[in-house]
Amino acid sequence: MTFLSIVLPVYKVQGYLRQCLDSLLSQSFTDFEVVAVDDRSPDYSGAILAEYAARDPRVRVVTAPENLGLGRARNLGLEHATGEYVWFVDSDDWLSEGSLAAVAARLRATGADLLIVGWDRVHWDGRVQTGTANKTLAEAPEVFSVEDWPRVLNILHVAWNKVVRREFLLRLGFVFEAGWYEDVSFSFPVMLAVPRISTLPRTCVHYRQRRTGAITRTRGDRHFEVFDHWEHALALAAKYASPGDEVRGLLFRRMIWHFLRVLRHDARVPPESRARFFGRMTEMYRKHLPPTGYPMPGRAEGLRYRMVGSGSYHSMRALDFTVRQVRRGKRLARSAAGLLKRRARQVAGHLYYQVNLRLPVDENLALYAAYWYRGVSCNPAAIAAKAAELAPHLRPVWVVGPTRAAALPPGTDHVVAGTLPYYRALARARYLVNNVNWPNRMVKRRGTTHVMTHHGTPLKRMGADQADHPAGARDTDFRRQMRRADRWDYSVTANAHTTIAWESAYPCSYETLEVGYPRNDRLATATAADSAAARERLGVPAGRRVVLYLPTHREWLPPERHVLDVERLAASLGPDTTLLVREHYFSAGTPIPLADGSAVDVSGYPVVEDLYLAADVLLTDYSSAMFDYAVLDRPIVIYAPDWPVYRELRGVYFDLLAEPPGAVATAYPELVDTLQSGAYADEASTALRQAFRERFCYLDDGHAAERVVRHVFLRENR
Secondary structure, X not given: OOOEEEEEEEOOOOOXXXXXXXXXXXXXXXXXXXXXEEOOXXXXXXXXXXXXXXXXXXXXXXXXXXXXXXXXXXXXXXXXXXXXXXXXXXXXXXXXXOHHHHHHHHHHHHOOOEEEEEEEEEEOOOOEEOOOOHHHHHOOOOOEOOOOOHHHHHOOOOXXXXXXXXXXXXXXXXXXXXXXXXOHHHHHHHHHHOOOEEEEEEEEEEEEEOOOXXXXXXXXXXXXXXXXXXXXXXXXXHHHOOOOHHHHHHHHHHHHHHHHHHHHOOOOOOHHHHHHHHHHHHHHHHHHOOOOOOXXXXXXXXXXXXXXXXXXXXXXXXXXXXXXXXXXXXXXHHHHHHHHHHHHHHHHHHHHHHHHHOOOOEEEEEEEEOOOOOOOXXXXXXXXXHHHHHOOOOEEEEEEOOOOHHHOOOOOOEEEOOOHHHHHHHHHEEEEEEOOOOOOOOOOOOOOEEEEOOOOOOOEOOHHHHHHOHHHOOOOOHHHHHHHHOOOOEEEEOOHHHHHHHHHHOOOOOEEEEOOOHHHHHHHOOOHHHHHHHHHHHOOOOOOEEEEEEOOOOOOOOOOOOOOOHHHHHHHHOOOEEEEEOOOHHHOOOOOOOOOOOOEEOOOOOOXXXXXXXXXXXXXXXXXXXXXXXXHOOOEEEEOOOHHHHHHHHOEOOOOOOOOOXXXXXXXXXXXXXXXXXXXXXXXXXXXXXXXXXXXXXOOOOOHHHHHHHHHOOOOOO
């Protein structure tokens, strides 16, 4: 018999599922199975499960006949489980290294029917509350029942921190009830009924605190379901156990504590339903109050319990208001000095902006920007060009920095960042299209539409996913990042991979437009004549092989440090090859050490698509340029001398060396040989590129910008 069955209900977790599965399948302990229940997830979760099941026989996928909800999906998984023990793991969480071995060792040493494991809380903004309950777990006896150690009732009542003997669940018929708060009517009866409990005071589960998607952040009357689950839990407790006075008192106190947590969380019970919710709390209090009483909490918390018992809803609201005001006053006092200083510097522009926010939205104004106001480029430029054709009623205006205005294409209507016309356009534009975020102080007006186009398919981790890799993060204020992303109405993605990555990187409520990348329309429709014209503009002699080198940025290296000696490489490639070198825009202004004629520095060339069209081969390391260049179906060489370091420090969404777009070199001699021998264009490299294109470029058909314009500006296909 398999020792452990991990039941994994899966629904709308495409951004987190790979991390969860990888954390399971990479464990040193191997005597387990994963019973993954696809609860009819409408995203790419099902495809991810199929991928993992195809390559690892320990993963079995069970598809629900309909969307069942978390509790019933767990029940379906339990029906298909074969292990001696079962562990209900949430598919947006992940396990720590070595946790399965530790769990198995503890169960075998104690013979426990129920094992409660430790966890930490990993917040979306990077904060980690380590070992949340480890101290309490360490204080428990080696093996005990609830009567022996009632404090176990105070440990978080969820299913994912409990490993249960499967035969025990089947014998007593314990299952999960439908609805929200289903863990309540499972966890407490199980704890009360099992004769042998043990604990494992180490972090086994990384409990993800999602910014969106959790019921704790979903407002509605379904939170009333908590009462039915507590009624069911207490009924099962009475049926399968005979709790003593101390246990009954602690269980009652835990129930009231839980009700208060639900009520006082602003994002849960709607304001118009809170008095009614409080009334149900009072009913439950009076109905289930133990005859011998319960241990009353101290101070303000104990006062709230008494108010619940007496039905004093308005008194409790007054108490909570007073506590909040005291805390708010302290926060305001701390921030006043800094706030006044910042206001003084920005008062003129901000006041003008505020005035314009009170004026009507200009329904025909579309405001565009790219790369922090660097000029007309990337996805916004492609969308603007197509909008001029399909939506000529819109007036396009570009935002540029003070030093960039002179380089704009002739006739480009624009405003300069920081000027009064800029603030006016920012306040009144109907559409705002950018490949990066607008400034923090910008207000999302009702009736306006923000389109985030992004500027690359992600290999490296982005947004909130950088919390685990702070060395590679330029901005570690993830809360502020998410507030900016909250303004997005649309997020344009090039493929399913990007859609999935952005779900965890930017957990906000935008609509995804998975349509391909507009900037790649030009590449998808390019001809030989287009390539020849691009070479002519760059001054490349006829008959030359052109190698385009685009390295990515490494935040942990000083700007003057270069991973590749391009002068040496150019000399090795010989006179029949032109090496074009384009540094990452974050490294702009750092001189590239080139001798005359050895290579051409094109870092300042304004149109990167010209460089793609001119090149016969792309040489890169981890730049998103590989995804764009692959649209042309031309050879790509990956130079990855520091891949282990980059992967560890920056974090990545997939293993580039396992799924490359072509030939890979991890050392300089290997790189030179690849380029000199022509191995980059051999059959093996071509097959790798084809697989890469099938995964990442399948939507790049030359019509991505049109799809965006028709959906956003013309409101078609909605």
